[in-house]
């Protein structure tokens with residue numbers, strides 16, 4: 094059965110049908126999905142009943158995976174409001190406040206020098222009667238392209254600190270000493286070059302803390318201005334979850350946030366896998382041309398296949 098790709102958003106977000114991701118896909122199908130992904134930024138596959146193993150093996154087709162934030166041995170992480178025994182967790186617990194930062198606009202793993210490339214989320218525990226709890230994505234490419242040229246010029250060469258503590262401050266969760274050491278602030282370009290499309294895209298989010306060389310207040314004003322621009326309705330797509338929806342997005346292009354829901358009443362667990370970034374976008378304080386690096390990696394991979 095051929096793949097069908099239907100755009101649901103104005104500038105991005107498409108639904109893909111005609112594929113069962115629990116089965117191993119051919120290289121041609123993976124290439125087709127990847128091409129659709131690069132065009133639409135976010136892909137929705139409905140009714141994908143995946144086990145951890147199936148989700149992991151599908152995600153690995155797109156690159157190396159980040160391991161679970163809390164467990165170095167796992168690559169599929171449950172994100173939700175259930176305790177290990179299946180009861181609903183106290184919404185005021187440390188873990189709930191840590192995860193509530195997902196309700197702020199962000200890209201995944203901005204706290205790594207090589208931030209996440211792609212994310213996969215499988216809605217395994219979703220109650221049909223649950224109200225709210227949608228996920229929203231905004232198209233940072235379309236938003237960047239619509240910026241006035243003067244603003245594009247202003248941010249072109251800026252580099253900013255991103256810090257996990259910055260978003261957790263908002264949700265009232267201070268990083269402990271071990272976490273602080275594990276996830277120190279990192280630098281990212283404010284305008285990154287997309288590795289696969291070569292397009293310029295602004296990179297901001299709730300972990301953006303301070304532009305290098307700028308006072309904090311001036312930096313914050315710029316971050317707010319850019320995010321207010323990027324999260325206008327015309328750049329945002331909201332998805333209401335059904336059980337077994339599988340949504341995959343490109344962190345190099347979009348920001349996302351989870352909308353609140355009644356956490357004390359409805360269980361909700363999404364299983365996430367993440368393809369790791371291929372390298373830092375800032376080295377020795379200077380911005381990297383990520384497109385050039387990715388193309389070099391691709392041709393190196395082609396050469397080694399040819400030599401086998």
Ligand SMILES: [Fe+2]
Pocket residue numbers: 195199200201349
């Ligand atoms: Fe996220």
